[in-house]
Amino acid sequence: MNTQKYTRSRLLTTPEELKDKIGSAGLCLIDTRPAEEFAQGHIPGAVHFDLFGLSLIDTSPAPLKAFMYMIEHILELRGVRMEQEVVFYDEVAGMRAARGLWFMEYFGHENVRLLDGGIRAWRNAGYPIARDAVAPKPSQLRTKENREVLATAEDVLQSIGKPSVCFLDTRSEDEYMGRNVRAARGGAIPGAIHIEWTDNLDASGKFKSDEELKAMYGKAGITSDKEVISYCQGGYRAAHSYLALRLIGFPKVRNYLGSWKEWGDRLDLPIEKPWEKK
8 A cells, every 4th residue: 555645655665665664863763562572573673562451540730740750761661752753563554553653743753653563564574573672772852742632531621512612432342332341430421423343454465545434433433623532442442543544634633642541430420321322
């Protein structure tokens, strides 16, 4: 697939584009898969950082600040620099890599990409796999907060009922319909539209085309004239749909970092039960 087809093509890279940059001091390549998969084989020069499990379930100011400080510090230990091109990859174009990209956009990095199709696409292209580990040289990030890409529980609460804001529920249908309850309450944020994050991908694990994504979201009523706040259980799948919408040119997209684990556990916040509307 030619990533130039997207409105914001710079957010993706291909194996063909990446192979010529391997070993360059200007590239920081991050493998976000589980450690055992990284050990079995990875793209040469990659460092490992599995973002899965690093969740925040209280997006009030103090916990949010502490959480983002921790993420920034871990990225520094992985050698990430603001002046480098940073590329995240997963097994396919997955949610772990998308969450890494979202973090870097929150920190104000202007040259971050996701490998479309992940290491599967790299292998299928016939490029080499390494098993030796590269010891990263710690860096010092000079980040600048891009608050416009993040939503807190308070942001979501203040946005309910606004016609200019759309909530995108990226969880499974079982979670959305309350058959799989993973918080104190099952349900959805009032007014949310459900499109599971996996619907962003084609059968090969790459992002669907610009035209396909626009048609899918447009049919559901998610249009670029609205601000979109995506959520899931912990901000992983929501980051993937955040990226999909950014790819097709949506100007205002935010990831609700606390997502359903925070919202569903807080009994003071409103919910709806989509299964009661059927």
